[in-house]
């Protein structure tokens with residue numbers, strides 16, 4: 001359904017060099033770049049995909065940000081999980097509408113907004129109050145205030161325990177995820193899925209030992225490599241640069 005841009009909307013402005021800027025629209029507002037000033041009023045009331053001109057004549061395309069674009073541009077404190085991993089996490093964790101999910105830590109909320117948008121009911125445990133607040137703000141900015149009916153973050157240490165019971169899924173992005181595994185095993189029902197994101201392979205080894213000790217099975221660990229291609233006229237080849245490493249994804253099922 002086509003919706004013209006309105007006040008309060010997020011807009012992604014993309015310049016000729018494909019640089020992206022995320023802006024919240026306000027009547028009378030101005031967006032300043034090295035390439036001049038874009039008046040918000042030139043975007044307000046108009047459909048997505050339009051081209052606007054800055055005061056210095058540079059053209060920019062205006063689109064609503066996708067979830068992946070928002071994640072890369074939103075205010076961040078902690079390191080976020082990147083879109084290349086967020087998509088596979090939805091499949092590995094088998095996220096479905098109405099799934100009861102415990103997520104810890106929530107950081108800037110990139111994974112949170114991915115889960116909530118896929119329909120999950122998410123309880124977050126985050127040790128830092130400022131991150132808990134920022135993640136909640138980011139989720140509401142991208143998904144709307146009504147998303148907070150399915151997203152609540154508590155400021156607490158997941159290593160000390162999980163109060164929820166009968167959870168469908170547990171998602172961990174923590175320095176020492178193995179310290180939450182025992183609690184996860186008590187908080188989930190058999191058949192539930194646990195997925196952990198860890199940058200280091202040594203973390204994976206320690207995590208998997210604990211998963212097996214606590215009655216999880218069907219352990220899998222993968223990494224996701226994403227190689228872009230440069231396609232321009234006769235020049236058709238893989239990009240010279242790629243992100244070589246982000247993190248490992250480990251999934252497991254709770255057995256009875």
Ligand code: SAH
Nearest residue numbers: 078081105107108109110111127157158173
């Ligand atoms: N997945 C998040 C990023 C999480 S970064 C995203 O996509 O945006 C890791 C987070 O775990 C940090 O915010 C950190 O404060 C939090 N954390 C670390 N130890 C914790 C603990 N014991 N309990 C709860 N949160 C913790």
